[in-house]
Amino acid sequence: MISKVYTILVDRFGEDALLYFDDTLNPYIQVNPEQIQMLCIFMRYNPALKFSFFFSLCGVDYPEKNQITMVYHLFSMKQKKMCVLKTSVSRKNPELESIESVWKAAGWFERELYDLLGVNFTNHSNMKRLLLPDDWVGHPLRKDYEEPSFYHDMETSRNRIS
Amino acid sequence: MKENANLLFVFLFKTPIEGSGYSLAWYILFVFIIAGALLFFAANFAGITSFIERRIAARIQTRVGPNVVGPQGILQWVADGIKLLLKEDLIPDRADQFLFRVAxxxxxxxxxxxxxxxxxxxGIVAADLNVGVYYIFAITSLVVVGIIMGGWSSNSKWALxxxxxxxxxxxxxxxxxxxxLIPVIMLTGSLSTQDIIKAQGGLPWDWFVFHSPFTFVCFVVFFISALAEGNRIPFDLPEAESELVSGYNTEYSGFRFLVFPMAEWANLWVIAAMVSLTYLGGWQVPFVSIETLSGSLVLIFLSVAVFVIKTSIVVFIVMQLRWTLPRVRVDQMTQLCWTYLVPFCLVAIVGTMIWMLIFPWxxxxxxxxRLMMFGIGFAFCFFYVRRIRFNYFNDKTAYENLKKKSPWYPIWRLP
Amino acid sequence: MTPYFNAVATTLYSIFEGMAVTTSYLFRRPSTIQYPNKLEKPLEEQLSDRYRGILQVDTSVCIGCRICEKTCPIDCIAINLEKNKETKERFLTRFDIDISKCMFCGLCSENCSTCAIYHTKFFNGATQNVDELVVRFVDSPIVLYKHRKDSDPKTREKDLSGVIVKQKMVKQRMKKQKTAKQEMPVNKISKHKIKEEIL
Amino acid sequence: MPESELKYLKPQALAFKEEMILNMGPQHPSTHGVLNFLVVTDGEVIHQALPNVGYLHRGIEKLAEQTSYTGFIPFTDRIDYLAAMFANHVYVLAVESLAEIEVPERAQFLRVIACELNRIASHLISTGALALDIGASTPFVHWIRERECINDIMEAICGARLTYSYMRVGGVSRDISQKIVDDIYKFLDHFEPIIDEYNRLISFNEIFVRRLADVAIISPVDAVNFGLVGPNLRGSGITMDIRKIIPYSVYDQFDFDIPIGKGFKGSLGDCYDRYFVRILEIKESCSILRQALSQIPKGDIKAKVKRKLKIKENECYACVESARGEMGMYLVSDGSDRPYRLKIKTGSFTAMSIVEKVSQGLMVADLIALIGSLDVVAPEIDR
Structure with a gap:
């Protein structure tokens, strides 16, 4: 099913930008990070695709590969199928184009990712921390994040029972 | 006022007050006694009503209510009062100190x-003013001055x-x-509260509420707007606790806070008494004319009982409305007033006028x-009881199956 | 004009219906359970047998497999085992549960092969000091239970009212109060020392 | 006005001199938990309302990376404390599909029964709390009384009243007896007339209707664009239900409708639609429960699963229709006994993001109705 979507997408964007994988449970399409916004617009408004529902946006940190992978879960009411898009950005200076203008729902997901993983989304209307306080240092969902033992002079952990 | 004091004096000492020598001192003493008695009544009524309201609300919400302090929790209001008196009287940092204290x-x-x-x-009234009704409306409007002062001086946005x-x-x-109230005043020709009651009769169809369809409309309008004046749900906008935290008394604590709820519950009596005296026949005892009533002390006490019972029923209905209805929005509140209540009133005034001309009392x-109107009211009550029965039996058997108990638990049975 | 009067009529009728419902509740039984002093029947009978209250350990049937310790997602169980080298007997020297951490999920009791650790119906174990909520079930070393063919410890009757845990908690509280009275300054210093060590 | 407040606002804020900033929450009677809104108002009219979330952020996604697969189940209860069963369900669905575990059919039926009971309980709280926000306190207490019956049943099924941890990877933790089945039937017999009684008490009350109808209208286009899910989306007239569209568990064996908003008392997508869709959903849940109870097969309640679960490198997205809409979990495994990454997508999170747009031009009292009708649960937003 997703392979059909893939063929439509390849017709428009060419094979260089997109790769199709089905080694996981949900087959996914690997996208070039520069083209993510155009691709999303195409997927949302193309009459053959109509992926109008934005389910979720997740970021996964891979320190060994030195990259952060963004996973977009889209849903089309017309085809009653889910489509997974993946795109990777470098870990050092993660920057990606925002898709807030395509789905408003993505706005808060991107803010959350900025907050917890430190991915900077360009052209976002309000790129600020969402869940954590403004004075928080670091991005907790990164694999190399170390929890500080004190936050504002408060201990953050309790010992194991002695 | 003077007459009443005189009557009491004659009753006590068998001589008129003017002949006693210290007439001014006696008058002042009587003023203080009567004021003290009224204050005592109002404060205690507010307290006891707060307890009763909580119990009734609890039963409506299938709870039990306060039943720990004293037998059946009857002293709960005393405990609450003492607790609030003992609390620290906090004044916010940047509040207007003087206004905050005075409000x-x-x-x-x-x-x-x-x-x-x-x-x-x-005859039991502190002062039978010839502008009685007018006076009551004028003086209760003073409350809003206090509320505005309190809300503004708190320096809190919610209070504002x-x-x-x-x-x-x-x-x-x-x-x-x-x-x-104008139809009532037209029918009576007086603003005195005593005269309004005297113009009605003891039997239901001699009450003003059943005089004509127009007075019935006016009764409903008066009831609704009295609720609004008393800040009761559905018009408790000034202290809408789910919207404005606690409204104008957000920043108050201790004794100063105690005054606000006390005044609210005392206001309940004012509302109910006004409704019952203007439209529900006041203290008129059925089958007893005013001449015989004035002669016997027992009958006078009976008249007090009648008035208290009528007022209590109205108080109960006001309470039940509070625990049934949601709150209106602030624009709907004014809309209701100007597009429904006022036009209805104006039509009803003209209608009553014409009715009075065609069918003199x-x-x-x-x-x-009047009997027909009373019949309609009675039918309404009958239908109401039918609906209550329907609601009760609606889930009776299923409840018995689920809980293995009978759902019957009358209001007079205490937990 | 009709919508105007319709609005009045529907408002009055809906208020009438609502009032009829609330009035009917004046004649219905309250559903409150007047906890704790006016209960119709004891609370233990009102809770179901599966109720997941405070954990209790029956140390006499513990086989020392440590599964509960491993499955606990928040590490609130601590077990120590010792072995006598001469007789090759194994002892349970420590079985502590930190109730203040426990989230009553039931993962530990579910995996216990002898039902040594199980949830009781006891739930109101509030104290003034968090440290008192660490319940120590082993006072002196206990020989570990071994499976026998004739009896299955899973079918035995469990003490669901939590007598052991209650006793342990009371005992610990008394002990704490005694030591606190005697060794007030010492306690403070030791706490300080621990903090220094951590830092 | 302190600097810390100002920096949250957008430049167009405080354009008029008459405006003031109202700090609504975190301690406010009707913010349903710990939420904060920065409200710019002109008198009673709101010009801008900015939600400020994160007060209940506990880092559950980070916790998942440090806990074993089975050990994370109790944590999922804490995501949405009013409907814990759904978070349980979606998590075990994700793990099962990764580990390729077949769940016995009886366990699937038990899951559906527990979920539907939980859905009723959650909707009772949300509709009751909306009435409470509007100012009527009695309906809320009546619903709490009914919810107490459900809690008793839940306690009999799994031993807890709020944080169930009922589901296990490969099945459920406890079986249900015939007595519990009878209890659920008795409860349904009692509960179904109570729904009508509740409607007479509050749903059709004209004051209540006027407070909700035509207030905070969310058009279908906006609803999809902002990613609303569940009853909020269906209140805007879109037939979207994961139970029907991506059937999971045994939901394809039941016959039920998806109630959608039709502008019952006002226009499509207003607060009343969102409210009334929930009431209709309670009825649908009752019918699903009756069907499920009559069809429970016999058999095991748990598949055989290794005690220490290790899952090879893979990833999947599982979603269920929770009481607050589609709840999804994206689970990445890396061959160890712990999830590599877990992303939890919840309904309240997206519902909260629409508040800023819809609240413009409402009154302060309407904002409370809007939050109540969106049925947000604070820990679900923050996780």
């Missing part, structure tokens, strides 16, 4: 002054919201309240029409 007294005096003109039975809403509400609802036709 509760305005609320307090505005309400308790209204008790002066309220009757309790035949409450104060502004209260101002809008009182300004709007003074008008339908006053207009809806004493004629047989007027009596027949």
């Amino acid at each position: 509760p007294y305005f609320v307090f005096s505005g309400l308790f002054a209204a008790f002066v003109a309220l009757p309790f039975g035949y 919201f409450g104060a502004l809403r209260s101002a809008a509400q009182i300004i709007s609802y003074e008008i339908p309240t006053a207009l809806s 004493e004629t047989r036709v007027a009596l027949l029409l």
Whole structure:
């Protein structure tokens, strides 16, 4: 099913930008990070695709590969199928184009990712921390994040029972 | 006032007050005694009503209510009062100190002054003012001054919201309240509370509420706008606790806070007494004329009992409305006033006028029409009881299956 | 004009219906359970047998497999085992549960092959000091239970009212109060020392 | 006005001199938990309302990376404390599909029964709390009384009243007896007339209707664009239900409708639609429960699963229709006994993001109705 979507997408964007994988449970399409916004617009408004529902946006940190992978879960009411898009950005200076203008729902997901993983989304209307306080240092969902033992002079952990 | 004091003096000492030598001192003493008695009544009524309201609300919500302090929790209100008196009297940092301290007294005096003109039975009224009804409306409006002062001086945005809403509400609802009493005043020809009651009869169809369809409409309008004046749900906008935290009294604590709820519950009596004296026949005892009533002390006490019972029923209905209805929005509140209540009142005033001309009070036709109106009211009550029965039996068997107990648990049975 | 009067009529009718419902509740039984002093029947009978209250350990049937310790997602169980080298007997020397951490999920009791650790119906174990909520079930070393063919410890009757845990908690509280009275300054210093060590 | 407040606002804020900033929450009676709104108002009219979330952020996604697969189940209860069963369900669905575990059919039926009971309980709280926000306190207490019956049943099924941890990877933790089945039937017999009684008490009350109808209208286009899910989306007239569209568990064996908003008392997508869709959904849940109870097969309640679960490198997205809409979990495994990454997508999170747009031009009292009708649960937003 997703392979059909893939063929439509390849017709428009060419094979260089997109790769199709089905080694996981949900087959996914690997996208070039520069083209993510155009691709999303195409997927949302193309009459053959109509992926109008934005389910979720997740970021996964891979320190060994030195990259952060963004996973977009889209849903089309017309085809009653889910489509997974993946795109990777470098870990050092993660920057990606925002898709807030395509789905408003993505706005808060991107803010959350900025907050917890430190991915900077360009052209976002309000790129600020969402869940954590403004004075928080670091991005907790990164694999190399170390929890500080004190936050504002408060201990953050309790010992194991002695 | 003077006459009443004189009557009491004659009753006690068998001589008129003027001949006793110290007449001014006696008058002042009587003023203080009567004021003290009224204050005692109002404060205790507010307390006990707060307890009863909590118990009734609990039963409506299938709870039990306060039942720990004293037998069946009857001293709960005393405990609450003492607790609030012992609490620290906090004043916010940047509050207007003077206004913040003074505001509760305005609320307090505005309400308790209204008790002066309220009757309790035949001849039992602190001052039978010839502008009684007018006086009560004028003086209860003082409450809103206190509320605005309290809300503004608290230096809290929630309190300010409450104060502004209260101002809008009182300004709007003074008008339908006053207009809806005009038919009564036309029928009586007097503003005195005693005269209004004397113009009615003891039997239900001699009450003003059943005089004509127009007075019935006016009764409903008066009831609704009295609710609004008393800040009861559905018009408790000034202290809407789910919107404005606690409205105008957000920042108050201790004794100063105590004054606000006390005034609210005392106001309940004012509302209910006004409704029952203007439209529900007041202290009129059925089958007893006013001449015989004035002669016997027992009958006078009976008249007090009748008045208290009628007022209590109205108080109960006001309470039940509070625990049934949601709150209106602030624009809907003014809309209701100006597009529904005021036009209805105006039509009802004209209608009553014409009705009075066509069917004068004493004629047989007027009596027949009053009986018909009473019949409609009775049918309404009958239908109401039917609906209550329907609701009760709706889930009776399923409840018995589920809980293995009978759902029957009458209101007089205490947990 | 009709919508105007319709609105009045529907409002009055809906208020009438609502009032009829609330009035009917004046004649219905309250559903409150007047906890704790006016209960119709004891609370233990009102809770179901599966109720997941405070954990209790029956140390006499513990086989020392440590599964509960491993499955606990928040590490609130601590077990120590010792072995006598001469007789090759194994002892349970420590079985502590930190109730203040426990989230009553039931993962530990579910995996216990002898039902040594199980949830009781006891739930109101509030104290003034968090440290008192660490319940120590082993006072002196206990020989570990071994499976026998004739009896299955899973079918035995469990003490669901939590007598052991209650006793342990009371005992610990008394002990704490005694030591606190005697060794007030010492306690403070030791706490300080621990903090220094951590830092 | 302190600097810390100002920096949250957008430049167009405070354009008029008459405006003031109202700090609504975190301690406010009707913010349903710990929420904060920065409200710019002109008198009673709101010009801008900015939600400020994160007060209940506990880092559950980070916790998942440090806990074993089975050990994370109790944590999922804490995501949405009013409907814990759904978070349980979606998590075990994700793990099962990764580990390729077949769940016995009886366990699937038990899951559906528990979920539907939980859905009723959650909707009772949300509709009751909306009435409470509007100012009527009695309906809320009546619903709490009914919810107490459900809690008793839940306690009999799994031993807890709020944080169930009922589901296990490969099945459920406890079986249900015939007595519990009878209890659920008795409860349904009692509960179904109570729904009508509740409607008479509050749903059709004209004051209540006027407070909700035509207030905070969310058009279908906006609803999809902002990613609303569940009853909020269906209140805007879109037939979207994961139970029907991506059937999971045994939901394809039941016959039920998806109630959608039709502008019952006002226009499509207003607060009343969102409210009334929930009431209708309670009825649908009752019918699903009756069907499920009559069809429970016999058999095991748990598949055989290794005690220490290790899952080879893979990833999947599982979603269920929770009481607050589609709840999804994206689970990445890396061959160890712990999830590599877990992303939890919840309904309240997206519902909260629409508040800023819809609240413009409402009154302060309407904002409370809007939050109540969106049925947000604070820990679900923050996780």
